[in-house]
Amino acid sequence: MKLTIAHLYPELLNLYGDGGNLIAMKNRLNWRNIECDIVKVPLGQPFIANQYDIVFIGGGQDFEQEVILSDLKGDKTKQIIDAINSNVTFLGICGGYQLLGNYYKTKDGQTYDFIGALDLYTIGQEKRMIGDFMFSCPYIDNQLVVGFENHSGKTYLGKSVKPLGIIKKGYGNNGEDKTEGARFKNVFCSYSHGSLLPKNPALCDYILQTALQKKYNINLEELDNTLENKAHEFIVNRLK
Amino acid sequence: MYVRKSLSLLIAKTFIKVLRIFGRGGTSLPGKIALKIYPNILKELSSGISSIVVTGTNGKTTTSRIISTILDDANYTFISNKSGANLISGITTVFIENQHKDYKYALLEIDEAAFKTVSKHIDVRYLLITNLFRDQLDRYGEISHTLANIVEGISNCPLAVICINADCSLLSSIGRQVKNKIIYYGIDQPFPTTDYSLSDAPYCFFCKTKYEYSYKTFGHLGGFSCPNCGYSRISPNIAVTTLQEMNEKHSVVEMTVDNLKIKTTINLPGEYNIYNGISAFSIGYTLGIDNKTLTHSLATFKGGFGRMENMSLNGVDTHIILVKNPAGLNSVINYLSTLSKPFVLTLILNDQFADGTDVSWIWDVLFENLQSNISMISHIYISGIRKYDMALRLKYALLPENKITICTTTKELIKTISNPLLIPNTSYILPTYTAMFDLRASLGKQFKLKEFWK
Numbered sequence A: 001m002k003l004t005i006a007h008l009y010p011e012l013l014n015l016y017g018d019g020g021n022l023i024a025m026k027n028r029l030n031w032r033n034i035e036c037d038i039v040k041v042p043l044g045q046p047f048i049a050n051q052y053d054i055v056f057i058g059g060g061q062d063f064e065q066e067v068i069l070s071d072l073k074g075d076k077t078k079q080i081i082d083a084i085n086s087n088v089t090f091l092g093i094c095g096g097y098q099l100l101g102n103y104y105k106t107k108d109g110q111t112y113d114f115i116g117a118l119d120l121y122t123i124g125q126e127k128r129m130i131g132d133f134m135f136s137c138p139y140i141d142n143q144l145v146v147g148f149e150n151h152s153g154k155t156y157l158g159k160s161v162k163p164l165g166i167i168k169k170g171y172g173n174n175g176e177d178k179t180e181g182a183r184f185k186n187v188f189c190s191y192s193h194g195s196l197l198p199k200n201p202a203l204c205d206y207i208l209q210t211a212l213q214k215k216y217n218i219n220l221e222e223l224d225n226t227l228e229n230k231a232h233e234f235i236v237n238r239l240k
Numbered sequence B: 001m002y003v004r005k006s007l008s009l010l011i012a013k014t015f016i017k018v019l020r021i022f023g024r025g026g027t028s029l030p031g032k033i034a035l036k037i038y039p040n041i042l043k044e045l046s047s048g049i050s051s052i053v054v055t056g057t058n059g060k061t062t063t064s065r066i067i068s069t070i071l072d073d074a075n076y077t078f079i080s081n082k083s084g085a086n087l088i089s090g091i092t093t094v095f096i097e098n099q100h101k102d103y104k105y106a107l108l109e110i111d112e113a114a115f116k117t118v119s120k121h122i123d124v125r126y127l128l129i130t131n132l133f134r135d136q137l138d139r140y141g142e143i144s145h146t147l148a149n150i151v152e153g154i155s156n157c158p159l160a161v162i163c164i165n166a167d168c169s170l171l172s173s174i175g176r177q178v179k180n181k182i183i184y185y186g187i188d189q190p191f192p193t194t195d196y197s198l199s200d201a202p203y204c205f206f207c208k209t210k211y212e213y214s215y216k217t218f219g220h221l222g223g224f225s226c227p228n229c230g231y232s233r234i235s236p237n238i239a240v241t242t243l244q245e246m247n248e249k250h251s252v253v254e255m256t257v258d259n260l261k262i263k264t265t266i267n268l269p270g271e272y273n274i275y276n277g278i279s280a281f282s283i284g285y286t287l288g289i290d291n292k293t294l295t296h297s298l299a300t301f302k303g304g305f306g307r308m309e310n311m312s313l314n315g316v317d318t319h320i321i322l323v324k325n326p327a328g329l330n331s332v333i334n335y336l337s338t339l340s341k342p343f344v345l346t347l348i349l350n351d352q353f354a355d356g357t358d359v360s361w362i363w364d365v366l367f368e369n370l371q372s373n374i375s376m377i378s379h380i381y382i383s384g385i386r387k388y389d390m391a392l393r394l395k396y397a398l399l400p401e402n403k404i405t406i407c408t409t410t411k412e413l414i415k416t417i418s419n420p421l422l423i424p425n426t427s428y429i430l431p432t433y434t435a436m437f438d439l440r441a442s443l444g445k446q447f448k449l450k451e452f453w454k
């Protein structure tokens, strides 16, 4: 058994330890004797989204998002939308999350059209929303998800998109409506960067399961999560 | 006004005395209070003094220490913020402390985000910028933002001669943005451990086209050129042409300076310290100090507080190296993976303001590279506020679990790292900023080490 993960724009969308999410997915598959290939898809390379089981899009600096937008337009946008509709698993973090939405309106009122794969939009503001945060996630049993957010964009979800969770501590999508992240088909998005998946093994396994079920229809075995849970609980206790 | 100034000085000096009696450094608070009472205090106390400023992401303290040795060897009279308190409060404290001393220069390490403000108060005549890497983004924002701040700071010091790392595409762009005189230093050769996949700046600063590289030394540093607009590395005034020898104690390099070939030893191990050595050399060169003095200083320099400090704890040969961002920690890992004698590694991760409150950066560090030299690593100890995150990172780097132990308290940690039975060979301790202060304070008490502000 093998899953193939596409890492979109690895040279640009790689901020804040987002690579940790790839390391977590790969290891947690390997530990169950499932192979995992991570294929880098840099700027300017053709991208056939349906060839992959999981597509990962991380966060980047503003300087770099401009470079990406011109590359994303056209065929890549179509590829991504088709893949999402045929239930390929996506994980979008921070900037990668915003890019999947309809548009980004900067604090100066300028609007950048994004790819419109998900019904959501983002409005820039002066103040950054930074810090440890925590949300409850309906897709994993009785569990909280913890992470670190650092964004100045406020994201608002349209009707067809569900939040990934409900904020317990911190800002989440916009600091107003208690939502955090987005879920649409097998697309998972979050403002929690870096070690989102290493520190939230249940969420990691849930995401992997969506990709595995599509391809092999099997369930993942349990792993020893003692250390993962200790790192997780440390933040839960701090925020309680 | 005069009353406010006197009052400000009196209170600050009292604070310095009191804080030090109680064993606290007192390196920032007195200056902070003095500025509150009399905002012009720094400008007035530093007037007539030529400031030599060191800023940039990595290597500020080590480089300042080397420059300090150079200035001593060349008989300059100067003051400096040795303790590493590098915000405006710390700089003000240094000038207050030395108010009645006789000196002509101030050697100041300044935080890259604080530089644009501090440069309004002091007379910067020599400016060294070490490099720019991604660092604590929750505090500084993006790298391009940090660079813009530095350029803004330079506009406050038109008389400054600037020494710039020619291999850094971000810093080199300053040459096109300001009118100051610029001296470039750089390394013409790749480092043996170069990892080509790591870059904090893959795209042209001016036109956003992907750079081409003829070689890389580290991260985004190297022989960059833009195939679209032609922006490329400038051939440096001070250029390392050959890396002759690199071992656990020092490096030997050959440089070209004004067409003269010079061989020098840099008395610190690790590739990254070659940059620190030649950047300090470039400041000495700019000051007009002769090559003989400069090479002597580089060869005899002794590691300073924290950044690479050596000590003996109950006979355990101990090296403390400060780590604070992915680029810095990756270079230390590269160094550790070249060691040919067994050692014990200790990692201490804190997440207080000065460390960066976001510990996600450890996932950008290639701990996986420690696997290549795992037979030399006898054991790994982990401690600090975010010890579980660090342990988790090592688990996912697939380092052997039976070689990893978590120390939950500082007391337990100190007991461990000073126990020759547990640490039979060399000990490398890698703390983040506040972890280093805590460790240093505890070790200082127990082993009677010199107080760090002296």
Ligand SMILES: [Zn+2]
Residues within 6 Å of the ligand: B204, B205, B206, B207, B208, B209, B226, B227, B228, B229, B230, B231
């Ligand atoms: Zn260019």
